[in-house]
Amino acid sequence: MPELPEVEAARRRAERYLQGRRIAALSAVSDPIVFEGTSPRRLASLRGREIAAVRRRGKHLWMELDRAPHVLFHFGMAGGFRLGPASEPRPRFWKLDLVAEGGRRLVFTDPRRLGRVRLRRDPEGEAPLAGLGFDVLDALPRVADLAVILARHGAPVKATLLDQSLFAGVGNWIADEVLYQAGLDPRRPASSLSREEVGRLRSRLRDIVRRAVAVDADSTRFPRTWLFHRRWGRKLGAHTPRGEPIHFLTVGGRTTAWVPTRQR
DNA sequence: CTCAGTGTTCAGTG
DNA sequence: TCACTGAACACTGA
Numbered sequence: 001m002p003e004l005p006e007v008e009a010a011r012r013r014a015e016r017y018l019q020g021r022r023i024a025a026l027s028a029v030s031d032p033i034v035f036e037g038t039s040p041r042r043l044a045s046l047r048g049r050e051i052a053a054v055r056r057r058g059k060h061l062w063m064e065l066d067r068a069p070h071v072l073f074h075f076g077m078a079g080g081f082r083l084g085p086a087s088e089p090r091p092r093f094w095k096l097d098l099v100a101e102g103g104r105r106l107v108f109t110d111p112r113r114l115g116r117v118r119l120r121r122d123p124e125g126e127a128p129l130a131g132l133g134f135d136v137l138d139a140l141p142r143v144a145d146l147a148v149i150l151a152r153h154g155a156p157v158k159a160t161l162l163d164q165s166l167f168a169g170v171g172n173w174i175a176d177e178v179l180y181q182a183g184l185d186p187r188r189p190a191s192s193l194s195r196e197e198v199g200r201l202r203s204r205l206r207d208i209v210r211r212a213v214a215v216d217a218d219s220t221r222f223p224r225t226w227l228f229h230r231r232w233g234r235k236l237g238a239h240t241p242r243g244e245p246i247h248f249l250t251v252g253g254r255t256t257a258w259v260p261t262r263q264r
Numbered sequence: 265c266t267c268a269g270t271g272t273t274c275a276g277t278g
Numbered sequence: 279t280c281a282c283t284g285a286a287c288a289c290t291g292a
Contacts, residue, residue: 002270078270
């Protein structure tokens with residue numbers, strides 16, 4: 001479930017639970033794909049480090065320790081954190097199990113193995129974070145700057161929104177929600193948007209991300225008017241609250257839900 | 265059994 | 279070289 005709001009919610013929970021505590025034990029399964037460039041042994045050696053903070057940029061999140069290296073996570077399509085007492089059994093699909101002082105535990109799970117765990121000395125100065133664009137929650141550009149950026153891209157605006165080297169943190173449902181609320185056809189070249197349309201896109205994006213974060217990414221608390229609630233499962237005959245039909249197509253290689261009668 | 269999937273990367277194309 | 283597209287990755291659940 002990991003787009004920016006889900007990752008930010010995980011960051012806040014993890015930080016509240018673990019900030020200022022030392023790592024008492026750190027185990028990991030042997031998985032060279034998920035643990036890119038590191039090993040269970042190397043991770044175990046982080047015992048004794050203090051978790052100073054938990055930070056995020058785009059969909060990446062990292063534990064900032066009292067000294068390098070720091071532990072960087074990407075949730076992929078299905079990864080996430082489980083927090084709870086160390087006395088409980090490890091959950092299914094666990095990859096990394098961190099026990100902190102006081103018996104507090106964080107488990108990283110990932111059924112699909114598209115998530116990643118990496119060690120970095122300077123997370124923001126190295127790949128993959130260094131290649132990210134602006135964070136859409138913390139650093140959304142002004143309309144004028146956004147217009148300049150979009151004018152340079154001839155790809156469909158949906159694909160451009162998904163480009164992490166531009167809009168860091170946007171994923172498939174956020175992109176569709178923004179275009180739906182802004183009334184824009186997802187296939188439109190990004191460079192074809194008028195200044196007024198860029199303004200709508202920006203304000204919808206800002207509002208959607210803020211509201212999703214404000215409810216800790218709990219989708220049951222997203223506004224009822226959002227397309228989000230009606231897009232899953234490609235239901236035949238799916239429609240908006242106003243009765244407008246929802247269509248599905250592939251744009252930028254991803255399933256795209258949109259409402260032709262509202263999006264031009 | 266088949267297929268889609270809230271993501272990223274890389275080879276291939278123009 | 280750049281911009282863009284589509285397949286691959288890996289695995290679950292419908």
